[in-house]
Amino acid sequence: xxxxxxxxQYFKQARLYQNNVVLGICDDSAIIAPPxxxxxxxxxDTSVEGRHFPTTTAAHAVGWKxxxxxxxxxxxxxxxxxxxxxxxxxxxxxxxxxxxxxQGIFDCCAPYAVDLIGGDTTQGNQLTVSVTALGWVExxxxxxxxxxxxxxxxxVSGQLGDxxxxxxxxxxxxxxxxxxxxxxxxxxxxxxxxxxSMIDLSDGLIQDLKHILTASNxxxxxxxxxxxxxxxxxxxxxxxxxxxxxxxxxxxxxxFTISEKHYQILQQQNLSTPITVxxxxxxxxxxxxxYQKQRQTLDLHGYQHFA
Numbered sequence: 001x002x003x004x005x006x007x008x009q010y011f012k013q014a015r016l017y018q019n020n021v022v023l024g025i026c027d028d029s030a031i032i033a034p035p036x037x038x039x040x041x042x043x044x045d046t047s048v049e050g051r052h053f054p055t056t057t058a059a060h061a062v063g064w065k066x067x068x069x070x071x072x073x074x075x076x077x078x079x080x081x082x083x084x085x086x087x088x089x090x091x092x093x094x095x096x097x098x099x100x101x102x103q104g105i106f107d108c109c110a111p112y113a114v115d116l117i118g119g120d121t122t123q124g125n126q127l128t129v130s131v132t133a134l135g136w137v138e139x140x141x142x143x144x145x146x147x148x149x150x151x152x153x154x155x156v157s158g159q160l161g162d163x164x165x166x167x168x169x170x171x172x173x174x175x176x177x178x179x180x181x182x183x184x185x186x187x188x189x190x191x192x193x194x195x196x197s198m199i200d201l202s203d204g205l206i207q208d209l210k211h212i213l214t215a216s217n218x219x220x221x222x223x224x225x226x227x228x229x230x231x232x233x234x235x236x237x238x239x240x241x242x243x244x245x246x247x248x249x250x251x252x253x254x255x256f257t258i259s260e261k262h263y264q265i266l267q268q269q270n271l272s273t274p275i276t277v278x279x280x281x282x283x284x285x286x287x288x289x290x291y292q293k294q295r296q297t298l299d300l301h302g303y304q305h306f307a
Contacts, residue, residue, distance in 0.1 A: 017113035061179035063104025070133035075188030079135035086119035148216035164248020186272035
């Protein structure tokens with residue numbers, strides 16, 4: 001089967017959600033008419049079989065997660081998702097796999113009205129999936145990692161450590177959180193004008209939060225007793241709980257900083273997902289971990305891309 005036949009059969013949508021896609025899949029490039037008074041937000045992520053997902057992962061889940069991790073990056077800046085580009089390297093043509101994979105792509109796109117507008121398909125030795133996501137945010141409204149202020153709360157969405165636990169216990173119900181992360185796009189948009197900084201949690205809370213601290217030139221203290229954990233994780237030994245929640249990675253929850261005043265305003269909204277205050281921003285540089293007001297020294301590190 002030729003490349004263009006694969007695209008036509010599995011990746012060309014019958015219709016588009018966005019009315020400002022001037023030209024989608026059918027030419028050398030896609031064309032989008034940008035909305036006025038908005039800025040374009042772009043991110044990209046590559047997943048390699050055996051490195052970023054187990055070789056036993058279902059094709060539908062591979063498709064879903066390839067989109068979800070990019071939408072999570074858009075969510076972390078308060079952007080509204082618009083469309084994606086897909087580049088995939090296939091060792092061979094497997095029609096059953098392609099059908100399920102493309103369905104996973106479209107099933108993740110649908111709740112956010114995201115269109116697949118282009119990309120590339122090629123053959124190679126290892127299954128590799130790269131997605132580029134595009135979104136829009138009002139001029140000057142994007143939330144970045146730089147902006148955390150002394151006294152701000154540190155807040156996370158959802159639960160932490162589920163995906164890491166699922167990876168270590170394949171077949172457990174929490175594997176669903178590994179294979180099918182939920183990008184917090186609605187919450188990200190609700191935080192515009194309120195959060196002072198934000199990041200999505202892909203490599204583990206400790207590692208990702210440190211990006212905010214470095215960019216904002218501040219420090220922080222986390223209260224480990226406040227970490228939002230699934231009951232399954234709460235039954236694990238304490239050190240194991242912290243390993244999953246602080247360094248496990250693949251959560252794709254949002255971590256943001258926010259002033260007390262703005263937090264009270266946020267609490268009055270009908271939030272799309274639960275949030276938990278887990279610490280505060282401080283003047284003293286570095287990240288300190290406390291459990292019931294006692295300092296903890298933990299040798300924990302997030303996901304290392306070149307380990």
